[in-house]
Amino acid sequence: MTQPYNHTAIIGAGIAGLACARALAAAGRQAILFDKARGPGGRMSSRRLPEATLDLGAQFLSVRDATFAAAVEEWHAADCLAEWPTSLWSAAEDGWHRHRDDLRRLCGTPSMSAVTRHLAEGFELHAGTRIERLEGDPRSWWLVDAEGGRHGPFTQVVLAIPAPQARALVAPHDTTLAEACAAVIQRPCWAAWVMFDTPLPALPGVDDDWQAVRLADPALRFAVRNHLKPGRGDQGESLTLLANLEWSETRLEDGPETIAEALLDAFQRGLPGDVALPEPSAMGAHRWRYAQPDVFATGEAINVDYRLSRNGLALCGDGWRGPRIEDAWLSGHHLGDALTGGSPAT
Numbered sequence: 001m002t003q004p005y006n007h008t009a010i011i012g013a014g015i016a017g018l019a020c021a022r023a024l025a026a027a028g029r030q031a032i033l034f035d036k037a038r039g040p041g042g043r044m045s046s047r048r049l050p051e052a053t054l055d056l057g058a059q060f061l062s063v064r065d066a067t068f069a070a071a072v073e074e075w076h077a078a079d080c081l082a083e084w085p086t087s088l089w090s091a092a093e094d095g096w097h098r099h100r101d102d103l104r105r106l107c108g109t110p111s112m113s114a115v116t117r118h119l120a121e122g123f124e125l126h127a128g129t130r131i132e133r134l135e136g137d138p139r140s141w142w143l144v145d146a147e148g149g150r151h152g153p154f155t156q157v158v159l160a161i162p163a164p165q166a167r168a169l170v171a172p173h174d175t176t177l178a179e180a181c182a183a184v185i186q187r188p189c190w191a192a193w194v195m196f197d198t199p200l201p202a203l204p205g206v207d208d209d210w211q212a213v214r215l216a217d218p219a220l221r222f223a224v225r226n227h228l229k230p231g232r233g234d235q236g237e238s239l240t241l242l243a244n245l246e247w248s249e250t251r252l253e254d255g256p257e258t259i260a261e262a263l264l265d266a267f268q269r270g271l272p273g274d275v276a277l278p279e280p281s282a283m284g285a286h287r288w289r290y291a292q293p294d295v296f297a298t299g300e301a302i303n304v305d306y307r308l309s310r311n312g313l314a315l316c317g318d319g320w321r322g323p324r325i326e327d328a329w330l331s332g333h334h335l336g337d338a339l340t341g342g343s344p345a346t
């Protein structure tokens with residue numbers, strides 16, 4: 001397929017790729033997105049089962065940066081975000097305690113992917129298209145997908161994908177970018193879901209409508225009641241259980257059923273008092289191989305949260321800044337600014 005010359009290709013329609021596309025569009029530059037998944041979202045995507053919609057990746061976004069806060073206001077006004085959790089707890093030896101701080105947290109409604117679907121509106125997105133190879137010369141790039149389809153030529157290619165995956169694509173063309181990717185470690189995380197036909201029992205000392213809890217278990221770090229997120233009133237009791245990264249590393253090749261059972265056991269152990277959970281009606285787990293960056297890219301005089309090469313290749317995403325949605329968005333947004341001559345904020 002031949003596209004008009006001079007366009008930008010963005011590989012990865014997660015929040016970073018979409019932020020970059022939006023920043024380019026705001027400056028009048030066109031971008032075409034490619035994603036191997038069925039739709040946009042990446043680690044903000046949600047799983048749709050007949051009985052429920054489950055967030056198995058990011059559970060909420062938190063807001064620290066003023067530029068990000070302005071973008072969040074727009075998404076909020078577009079009704080794809082709502083304040084959540086409003087009932088957040090932390091587990092301790094002596095029971096669960098309500099967690100309070102001043103941080104603003106919001107989740108997508110009716111699912112996390114509502115935000116990325118909103119951001120993808122108006123863009124040409126080639127979903128279900130895994131890019132396996134880059135070909136061509138600097139400033140005249142072709143993208144080759146898993147079916148052998150060729151897309152291009154493009155003067156600029158943005159790789160908004162986890163650094164280990166970006167490394168494989170840039171290595172034949174740019175050793176500096178490949179080395180930068182090698183310095184970013186993205187750690188895995190198992191995410192389990194468990195559904196129940198009956199509501200969870202009341203927990204001593206905890207509000208009945210508790211929404212999420214941080215746990216200090218070696219296996220389990222966070223449990224969320226999916227059905228109590230805004231916009232999901234029509235689904236039954238369902239939990240998302242996020243594993244610790246260290247634990248996930250040691251159980252990487254286990255089957256999803258084993259993982260779901262282990263995380264449900266950990267949740268049961270973390271309940272206050274002597275409370276027994278009802279029998280689950282269904283459960284499963286998803287493995288995120290590149291869930292969270294651990295070592296953020298460092299390097300001489302690099303104080304920006306993206307990488308940009310003169311040959312028309314560029315990298316953005318959470319690995320270049322930090323482990324949150326906000327970081328990924330800022331990385332993509334700053335790269336978009338830099339590509340259109342705006343000031344690359346640090």
Ligand SMILES: Cc1cc2nc3c(=O)[nH]c(=O)nc-3n(C[C@H](O)[C@H](O)[C@H](O)COP(=O)(O)OP(=O)(O)OC[C@H]3O[C@@H](n4cnc5c(N)ncnc54)[C@H](O)[C@@H]3O)c2cc1C
Pocket residue numbers: 011012013014015016017034035036037040041042043044056057058059060061062129130131132160161162165189190191242288290291292316317318319322323324325326328
């Ligand atoms: C379990 C879990 C829980 C989390 N919880 C939170 C949270 O509560 N709050 C928070 O702020 N952050 C959280 N995060 C982190 C947050 O989700 C990420 O930082 C953010 O979504 C990363 O966005 P991104 O655009 O950089 O990458 P991604 O979302 O990974 O997007 C990359 C996209 O590239 C596509 N892709 C990859 N390779 C190719 C290829 N070769 N060709 C085509 N497409 C390709 C993928 O399909 C994907 O859509 C969590 C992450 C996980 C995994």
